[in-house]
Amino acid sequence: MPSFYPPDYVHLKMGGTNESQMQLMAMQDGTPTETSSPRSSSPMSADAPSATTATADDTLSPLPRIMYKDGGNGKSTIRWWYNRTKMERALLLFILFLLSLLAFTLLALACSQGQSDKVAKTCASDSSGTTVGNTDAPVANMPPTEHEEICTTEGCVQAANNLIMAMNNSVDPCENFYEYACGKWNRNHPIPDDMFAFGTFAFVREHMRQQMRVLLESEVVSKSRAVQMVKDSYKICMNVTELRKKKTKPLQKGFEDIGYWPMLHPDKWAKEKFNMTELLAQTRRQYGNEVFFQIYVYADAKNTKQNRLYIDQGVLGLGRGSRDYYLNSTMFSNHLQAYKKYIRQVVEIFMDDGNFTRDSEELLADELAIIEFEKKLATIIVPEDDRRNNTRMYNKHRVADLKEMIPQVEWLSFFRGIMPKSMETFVDENTEIIVNEVEYLKNVSQLIASTDERILANYVIWRLVQSSIKLFDDRFDDIKQDLVRVMTGQETKSARWKGCIQSTVSYLPLAAGSIYIEEHFHKNDKQEALLMIDNLRAAFIELVKDSNWMNEETKTVAIEKARNIINHIGYPDFIQVDAKLDDYYKNLHVTANDTYFELFMKVLIWTQEKEFFRLREPFDKNEFDVSPAVVNAFYSPEKNAITFPAGILQPPFFSGSFPKAVNYGSIGAVIGHEITHGFDDQGSQFDKDGNLENWWNNDSLAGFQERKKCIIDQYSQYKVPGTDFKINGKLTQGENIADNGGVKEAYRAYRKYIVKRGSEEPKLPGLQHLSNDQVFFLSYAHFWCGHKKDAAAVQQVLTDEHSPEIFRVIGVLSNLKEFSKAYNCPKNSRLNPEQRCVVW
Incomplete structure (x- = not known):
């Protein structure tokens, strides 16, 4: 994303445009959406189907709600349960019964092959690395052994279910890994009529909207004035009767x-x-x-x-x-x-x-x-x-x-x-x-x-x-x-409720985020994410040291910049303290009696004043300037900072109960993606302090340009399904470089974790035929499962800096020899080409 765009959350305006061109609402009504990001930042994803127009009496979207478990606390779980219909509760209980039966069956099967004196969670282990063929697809499979260890914890069963329910095992992963990993997901998740694209990102965003709806429609009056403003703002937006009365007057x-x-x-x-x-x-x-x-x-x-x-x-x-x-x-x-x-x-x-x-x-x-x-x-x-x-x-x-x-x-x-x-x-x-x-x-x-x-x-x-x-x-x-x-x-x-959730989060991002994290975010997840960031940073530094196209001076500067990257994880701490949150919004006064037009004008004036007052203040690189209630991730070159809102730190992308192969393959690749943005075609123009300055040796810069051109040429050859267009490799180069580097760093970090652990992780139930390395790459691809309407695909090609999901998988993995080795891909197969593009 270009570095010279003002933050949308600062520059609120009727005609403000959203960085995500997949959001047509940015064109129509200028409302920042939950994919909005600081315009100085590079977002992980622009997949944000529109959800902003309808009537107040429209019913809930008929989307499945339980594929990915909420990482919230007991209070939110209870409230969520009682907001389900009798039919939904019955279906939930039935599915839980089936999952329990599956886990029990797998456990019994695994333990029947191993030693009976092992505890219920795992069976005996063996470090065999033998690989054989698979009748479904030519992948490097790990055959069950007499002492094979299988993880049957709740997190492992959930992670395995997510992957298995998405896979199309009839496809050769070395020819089309995207279809192999996502074929069933796309078939089983048709695009809802009120959206133009649907994928795992959109699925989680819809789930978050449902969570926010329950919270904002609660009749409990908050002790925090800021939080109450959020709830009032949502209700004002939902008051269609008043809007019809006022019309355009x-x-x-x-x-x-x-x-x-x-x-x-x-x-x-x-x-x-x-x-x-x-x-x-x-x-x-x-x-x-x-x-x-x-x-x-x-x-x-x-x-x-x-x-x-x-x-x-x-x-x-x-x-x-x-x-x-x-x-x-x-x-x-x-x-x-x-x-x-x-x-x-x-x-x-x-x-x-x-x-x-x-x-x-x-x-x-x-x-x-x-x-x-x-x-x-x-x-x-x-x-x-x-x-x-x-x-x-x-x-x-x-x-x-x-x-x-x-x-x-x-x-x-x-x-x-x-x-x-x-x-x-x-x-x-x-x-x-x-x-x-x-x-x-x-x-x-x-x-x-x-x-x-x-x-x-x-x-x-x-x-x-x-x-x-x-x-x-x-x-x-x-x-x-x-x-x-x-x-x-x-x-x-x-x-309409979807649009009102979206608008409310955009108008009052931190106050809305405080409501979300109170109910749906574990503090332990923040610490786990910070640990992964440290490991991914170390992996990137290793890539720099191993590069044969940079001189030592440039390597030193690059490593120093990587070590200086600022982490913004989950949420800013002050929003958990009512007094501090209220003080942040002290000059904004929204009341339940405001009209929607008055609400907007108040927020607009407050936001514009905050923006211009910044001219009298130093630039704050430590400011957490994205709502925690957002499913995305960002890098800011001027801050040299990465931001991971609480919204993206949830299943299926991340969970403290998931195996590390799954976490590193999904959220780990996202973390690596954002770190690499500091060293893509645009981030590489800024130094460790965020200043626009050339820190490259001439020969190193020439090597970088050569590798960057390889990425541009590679992606420019991909024809986008459903269109007559090829990817604009020049427009998407930054995101493509970040994707490629991110997965490579995540894999390195995962393997270092395994070395430190001293043995391989237990296998996932139902996926014993896959090695953990294969599960890592499968988890990465699962992150990008999804599809879109043809018209939306055209719009993405023309306007979006992100490549279509299929090529965020195929393009990246075809450049990784580690993937080809993990899946035993024959030479010159689609994902094991003779020539690869490698920047980092």
Whole structure:
């Protein structure tokens, strides 16, 4: 992910865009979702199916709820049990009976082959490493021996069940390990109608939403004011009756202040009164709306001890990275037609609410003008795959210099117009600001100069309206769903409660996270994760030492950077103390009597003030700035920090009761992935202190570039299933490098654990034919089980920095000789090629 993006949690706005382009809601209503991450960070996954629109009386999603056991405490388990229907309870008891029967049978079978005097949990052990063929697939199998040790603890049975229920044993793992590991999972988990993709990530996210729903709908009044604000915010969002009563009036009242919307008020809008500076400043300050450029505050990339103002290019109406939808109007004509229809339908609702009428032909002309203008804007947007050179994007100027780039804006007036009152004089013409895209600003200035003012006003206010849709009633849901269906293939709108969970976590991330960890997170898991991080860090350092393409000086610097990586695990400690959490939110006052629009405005003002106040403070590299109630992981180059929220530290990705082969193969690979982000094509541009600085010897850098090109070329050859597109290897290189390095580090760390243990771990029940090394790689692949609609696959190729799930498995494992050895893959089989790409 580009380093020069402001944190979404800081830069809350109606028109804010989500880093995950798999979230169409980022395009539609700008609501940060639970895949939102600091824009300076690289997230592990962008798999986040939309779940933000529906009516309040929609029923629960009919998703299975028990495949992965909740790692919560007794209180949450009891509450969860009583929230199940009688049928669900009966099914749960039946499944538990079957699992118990399976465990007993496996135990009896194993012990019948071993010695009878062993305890019930394990049988006698043997260290034989003999491998033979398998009738199902040509893998290196470990035959049961007379003294083979089998783990039948609850954690082992659960982990084995997760893997077995996903596998397709009829497939040759050396030719298609993804289908081997995930074939049954994908068949048994069809994509729900209210989603456009579904995988293990989405499954856990849905489970977390269910958990959060129970917590937020509880009638227990919290002693913490911050926690109570979270619960009130959710209930306000769910109050559809009030939304239907208010309609679009809250926003329509504000149109007069910004000079009216020509599409809606052709008789009231006056060209001679149009003022670009005032329009952009007012819509940014009052509604968080940004169109032609984005303003944010973050660490100065060349001096990360302090914060700095940044200005970056704008984002199109169809989302970040969506320029191809506009530029290839032949291929994506249906998408643009759906977008145009959406504009018309939104305007018609606003007209009905305001008792306005417009000539149909004139209205059509306005709609077409917006689309044509946005097409022109798309031509000057810098593609995301050209935004990976952070030095090119670091251009320090004075505020006065911006006048030369976009003379249509009175910049000093603009900045003072968007700042909190106490900081209105903080910015002057000599204030330093970092410009990410100088040429873009000059080009957008030319576009503005050549465009009629009426079109400019229509476009800016359309983007404001578009991003505010979520704040209004359910009339917008159906028309929005038509656009969603075309863009992603999602068939139906999602239950409103899902969107309200999502919005609440986004608006109040730490307060919402405190509710989650209180009920669903074990402190012991945090310590276990920290231990794994230390082991993965040591494994990465070994890879650096073993590299034959880096000189000793560069190796030393790389090792020092790895040792300086900051760990943010689970949650920030202060959110467990009510007084400290309340103090964090002391200037935000949400009440149960607020309307949803008022709620948003309060959070927006509070968030914007917090953002600009950072200009008076040093950059805090130790700030835990992601909600714990998030299923993802992140790396920040400016902080040189990795973040693992509590939400990802749960089954099937991680559990203290799982065998280490499973934990290292899944969450261990994630930890390695985030560590490696510090040394991918972008992270490698920052030093141990997070400063943008070249620390590479010339020969070492040349070796890195050569290996990076190998990764780019490799992934560029993969054709994405369901599309006519190949992966953009240039766009996805950072994530691909991180994937490859992460698994390799995790495997090394696991084998070092085994050496320290002194013997192999017991086998998993039902998987005795697989070695623990094979289980490790199987666990990694299981992490990425999932599938998506064809339209969503196209969207991912065009907009997402992550490769499709199948290639996060096939691409990585084909580069690992350790995998080929573990599965005894023949030479020149798909996953044991003659040539491999290895960076770390």
